[in-house]
Amino acid sequence: MADLSVKFKNLTFKNPIIMASGTFGFGREYNEVYDISQLGGVSGKGLTLNAKPGNNGIRVWETPSGMINSVGLENPGVEGFIEKELPFFEKLDLVRIANVGGGCLEDYIKGVELLNDKDIDIIELNISCPNVKAGGMAFGIKSEVAREVVREVRAVCKKPLVIKLSPNAEDIVEMAKVCEEEGADGVSLVNTFKALAIDIKNRKPVFENVYAGLSGPAIKPIALRMVHEVCKNVSIPVFGMGGITTAEDAIEFIMAGATCVQIGTANFMNPRVGLEIIEGINDFMEKEGIKSLDEIRGII
Incomplete structure (x- = not known):
């Protein structure tokens, strides 16, 4: 077996495969399909300080080589997560990541403070959330x-x-x-692209919020370019994602400089895709005589 392990701070990922937030729940359902502790890590469903019911209307729309979603961060809230989901999540033998969002700065801070003493490994801060105190523009735009x-x-x-x-x-x-510059230990990218779908028979947008998030294989070349650009310009680890469905895709992101990769939409296409990608990376490394991912990371 090739060495697929990855070091990040004081943590060790068994392999570079992380399940992306919003596509894997907290792992409970997928763990009924296979032993998810074989994965490198799981980024849990995005949490806001208070529980959210999510958006009304259609939430998922298939597109050529991808999907558009308007789920609206439906989640149990940080305290709901701690009470109902954390007992399962904290027992997983992998790197456990809590994804935290918020509608204002105070919500981010309170959410993180509640998680500080809980048995999770990493906080992933989602700054794609709309800033409700500034007219709805996402924190991650400017x-x-x-x-x-x-x-x-x-x-x-x-x-x-x-x-x-x-x-x-x-x-x-x-x-x-x-x-x-502000002390982040790493960045993960990319989140979904702003997109639009139109119901031509009813002559209206498919989604009640009009715009929604595009993901899947269609975005991979653009996401890969962005990850490459960021990796060339920062010294902190980069977790790359965006349309990864195969081991070859994952290897491309690692060659572009990614420390780890996150798998999202592919989980809806194939619930066992994480295992298949891990096996595919191992096979590639063995055939190519690659002993460690460090030998190929950032070679492009």
Whole structure:
């Protein structure tokens, strides 16, 4: 077996495969399909300070080589997670990541503070959330707005902090640099792309919120480019994602510089895709005589 392990801070991932937030729940359902402790890590469903019911109307729409979602961060809230989901989540033998979002800075801070003493390994801060106090623009669009969020959360966060970046940022490379400057331990990218679907028979948008998030294989080449650009401009680890469905896709992201990769939409296409990608990376490394991922990481 090749060595697929990955070091991040004081943590060791068994392999570079992490299940992306919002596509894997907290792992409970997928654990009935296979032993998910074979994965490197799981980023749990995005949490907001208070429980959210999610968006009304259609939530998922298939597109060529992808899907658009408007789930709306449906989640049990941080305290609901701690009470109902954490007892299962904390027992998983892998790197456990809590994804935290918020509608205002205070919500981010309170959410992180509640998780500080819980048995999770990493906080992944989702700055693609709309800032309700600033007219709805996402925190992750303008670098200086993101700077304040990262700085304030870093000041209270006691765990390794990874910032999840939106591809809709004005300048994603500058955004990543700002996160590094303010003390982030890593960045993950990319989140979904802002997209639109229209119901031509009813002559209206498919989604009640009009715009929604595009993911899946269709975005991979753009996501790969963004990950490559960010990796060339920051010194902190980058968790790459965006349309990864095969071992070859994952290897591309690692060659572009990613420390680990996250698998999202592919889980809906194939519930066992994580295991297949791990096996595929191992097979590739053995055939190519590669002993460690460090030999190929960032070679492009």
